[in-house]
Amino acid sequence: MMSNLFSIFDPSTNIFFLSLNWISTIIGMMFIPYSFWFLPNRYYFMWSFISSKLHNEFKMLMGPNSFNGSTFIFISLFFFVLFNNFLGLFPYIFTSTSHLNLSLTLSLTLWLSFMIYGWINNTQHMFIHMIPQGTPSILMPFMVIIETISNIIRPGTLAVRLTANMIAGHLLLTLLGNSGMNLPNYLLFILILAQILLLILEFAVAIIQSYVITILSTLYSNEVN
Template sequence: MMTNLFSIFDPSTNLLNLPLNWLSTFLGILFIPYSFWLIPNRHFIFWNFILDKLHKEFKLLLGNMNSNGSTFIFISMFTFILFNNFLGLFPYIFTSTSHLTLTLSMSLPLWLTFMLYGWINNTQHMFIHMIPQETPTLLMPFMVLIETISNMIRPGTLAVRLTANMIAGHLLMTLLSGIGSNISYMLVMILILIQILLLMLESAVAIIQSYVIAILSTLYSSEVN
């Protein structure tokens, strides 16, 4: 029995109070053996099709970059977040992407890398990017301040966006499932239908959020070149 509504997001377990729930983050590794089959199955062909489309889109967003294989880091991020979002929809599997500990650990180092690379190698371009074209001279200091704040909060917005979406859907499903024992059988059938529709919505959110994080990270990377 839950003692707290937010206990579903508790990373600790009852075994010596150790944070063993974080081990669910590595459950996505179970999908890797599909790529080693002698005859590719439907799952592997479909997944390769998705990765190929993502590679072409990320490559288009990044433009002509000198480093080959630069899209793989964003494809890996998309895959990692997608598996964790989806697996979190299953019962008794901890949703690690609902914690800022994990989301900030991904977005903050990535953002710092982009900023350091941009300011060290393309300093003039970074200064130019802080002031849009045809900006009046009087507004230039304010535009620099606004662009600076916008750059500073980027890792936070990436992390909070993913965390908030995962928490909101899971809490709504938990609240609806908690009232099932106090209503009539007819309302239970309606509640089950609502839960199924909500689960479909959460599945779409899991895909969309992983795609949004990968796209925004790609766009932030393209701005420093």
């Protein structure tokens, strides 16, 4: 009997107090195409096609002032989150992106990097960004406070958005799956059909959430240039 429903998301599998659940985070490296020692195949061409599309979109969002090669950071982030979201849909594989330890580490690291770079190299631009254009003088102190708070909570909102979306679908699949043992046969068929539809929805959520966190990180980096 499960004492806590959310305990299914805890990395509790271990050997000699060494957590094995986080090994699933590096399983995604197995899906990287070995283009340097294998002949190019359809999988490699698909990987290159997606990477080039993401590069063009991130380059457009970051503007002409971005550094060459800076889009590869966000392309790597997209594939990393995408593979971890997908791997969590397989049985007995821990979904690392459903844990704040991973999602908050990613978002906080990126946000701190943007802030440190922006305040050191573009200090005046960062101060100007605190007050939107056309703000009345009497509202300027309040706008500075509001913009500062909204800027500080950005890494938290990025992490919670990814974690909550991944937990919600997995939790619903678990609840429906545990209720199948007490259902008659005709309702069991409906339950299996609902589980398949939810699994398809989770595949879409895995793609959308990896794209959302990457796009938002790109937009945040554009604000410091």
